[in-house]
Structures are given as C-alpha cells and as structure tokens.
Amino acid sequence: MIINEKYVFDPQIEIDQATMEEIVRRQANNIDPNSPIHHHRWVKDEPYLISIREKYPFLSEIYSLYVFPAGLQVEIHTDSKRSTVLNIPVLNLENTITTFYKVIDEEYQPFNKQSKILMEYDSKAVVPDYSYTMLKPLILNASIPHSISVNGNLPRTIISWGMKKNYQEAMEFFKNQNGLTSS
C-alpha cells in the first residue's frame, strides 16, 4: 500500500488483533448513560488499552467504537472535535474505502447538518485526491475532508482514538520513535 502522508501515516504500532476483537465484543453494548455520544468508551475499562495509553499518554482517555453496517456511506466531512486520530482496524475492513479530498472552492464553508461531531462538505466544493483501505493501525488527519464507503456484506468495526497532538506533531513523534527522520 502506498501511503499519502499528507492525509495518513503508519505509526508502526504493534496491536494484538485477538485482544482487540475481545475488547470490541466486551464493549459493544457498554454505553455510558452519562455520555451523549453513544460510540464513546472509556480507556480505563480495558487493561490492554490502558497499557497502550501508558506508552502514548497523549492518546485521549476516551475512544470511539464504530460499527458501521455494510452499505453505509459516511458523507464528506471533517471531525470537528478532533484533528488527529489513531484508527485501529478490528473486523471486516477489507471492503471499506476511505477517501480524502482537496477543497477546490476556497471560499467554501462546511456546515453542521445532523450532528455537531461532523462538519459536512458539499461534493461540488471538493475533488477526491487519495483513497485507501485500512489494513493496519494508521493515524489520520481528520481535519481534512474525507468520506467512508463500507462495501461488502459485513459490518466494519474499528476503534478510533483521538489524541492531544496535531497531525504534524504526531508524525514527528512516531517517526523519531521509529528511527526515521521526519520530512
């Protein structure tokens, strides 16, 4: 896979797949009644996630558990509350395509439609620039417009974990850690 690091990079984090599958099974219905956002889960409830956050303390204390049904199209958007996200594939990612877009209309203002979590973009204001299928943990720049297309027949499950670093800072951190010089 050729990665376009303007949008996404490989932090080379080792994640145990079987443990992640157990976590999503355990946490599937563990919804915090005090949280208005039903996909939020607490890191403190899962020792394996606590151990990852001990290594990378800039990861948030909450993460999102997303189960997207087959056929779902997530329209072009930016994540308004978080700019940089570690996404961890768990189940059925083979047929999901994420696309990043370039904004061609510089005057264009995205809008809040259904939720306050997403800023949505009209497809006339952007052009697709890069698409990929996530088959390992990746960090993405969620402040750039992107869309998700869940193809195939099975629901796609990921853990999506925000962080207190912007995209450039995260890239520098992981490249240094991995012994690579940042560009």
Ligand SMILES: [Fe+2]
């Ligand atoms: Fe997003």
